[in-house]
Amino acid sequence: MNIHEYQAKSLLKKYGAAVLGGGVAYTPAEAVDAAKALGGPVWVVKAQIHAGGRGKGGGVKVVKSIQEVEDCARNMLGMQLVTHQTGPEGKEVRRVYIEDGCAIDKELYLSILVDRASGRPAIIASTEGGMDIEEVAAKTPEKIHTITIDPATGLMPHHQRRVAFSLGLSGDALKKTMKVVKALYDAFIDLDASLLEVNPLVVTKDNDVVVLDAKMSFDGNALFRHADVRELRDESEEDEMELRAAKHELNYIRLDGSIGCMVNGAGLAMATMDIIKLKGGEPANFLDVGGGAPKSV
Incomplete structure (x- = not known):
């Protein structure tokens, strides 16, 4: 089962991951209210569908006024958003997410999945955030780092450091990334996720480390243990x-x-x-x- 970006961020925030303020909207008026609650002066309007590549398809817009928020929401809601993951028919946008803007210094890639070869959870990290990871793997595979975790011991501090070092980080950014890795891994294990992808994970100009986008998929056979996750299901996307x-x-x-x-x-x-x-x-x-x-x- 897949969930929307804003739902994934809400779950990750409970585990201590840093996310930006935001609000979901189903109408242009609700988008305006969400933007006013955030305060600005920069907002990002994001179409919420179960597919990646939204930015290239026109589903992510950075704006600098309330009027632009309303206009973008009106244009996105009801549109058939076509990305490389939707197929030519696209997906109808039924909700948008209004999020605070941030000053990005670095874009990184971080994900956790079940590695079938080793039978263990694996953390995938790359300095090439904001790009299709499949493209990175095909052209520059040396920029992708994989760290597998023994379920018997769980995530250890040395795993967290290896991830942060592989992303080329140091100082405060390294320490904050280690905390993010811990938060993501705890959420992945506790919620019986099959995939948790953050693309991009960003280091801001203030040296904060923020989950800027999030994708989560869950093992359907384990949903009976997670009523709160099961309630997030959007059948219109299936x-x-x-x-x-x-x-x-x-x-x-x-x-x-x-x-x-x-x-x-x-x-x-x-x-x-x-x-x-x-x-x-x-x-x-x-x-x-x-x-x-x-x-x-």
């Missing part, structure tokens, strides 16, 4: 067919092909899709009906 299937306890994922699959068992479903690809076809979906259907069905 695929309609996948939602319908979930209501019938079916494991369905829409794909781009033309050959429909209905298979009894996840392993057989994966093998069926592999065979289709091997023979030059493209599956239209993954569908596991549960592995327990009787032969009479």
Whole structure:
């Protein structure tokens, strides 16, 4: 399950991560109220959709007046925002986030995920923040640093220092980054997240370290333990067919092909899709009906 940026920041703030002030708005009038509450003189208007690359698609605007906040909110709300992660159809913007501006000195990248190779949580850090991490990995892989964490010991101070050093930080910025790493890791573990990405993590000209953008995904099988996280679900951002299937306890994922699959068992479903690809076809979906259907069905 994915959540919006402003929701992720609200969760991370509870764990001690530094975030800027902000407010969510569903109408231009609410955007104006949020901007006035923040005070300015610089605001950032951000479209809230479950996809990255919003800035390149026109979904992030820096403004310097209340009137500009209102105009940007009016233009964004209801638009089909197209990014490299939405596909050509885009996603409808139903809410915007009005956030304080800040004077950025450095943009960094920081994420935590489950490393399948080691079976451990891994912290990914890079000095190339604000960019697509896939592009960085393809062109300059030496700028990406991976630190795996043994679940038996958890995050240790030497892990925090390694992350901060890999980002080229020193002094107060290093100490503040170590605290941010601790906050993010605690949130990742406590909330059963599958991905926590901060891009960018910024060092301001005042030497503060701030989570400027945040993306979080959660293990759906663990949501029964987290009612507060489950309440953050926005079904309007999810695929309609996948939602319908979930209501019938079916494991369905829409794909781009033309050959429909209905298979009894996840392993057989994966093998069926592999065979289709091997023979030059493209599956239209993954569908596991549960592995327990009787032969009479």
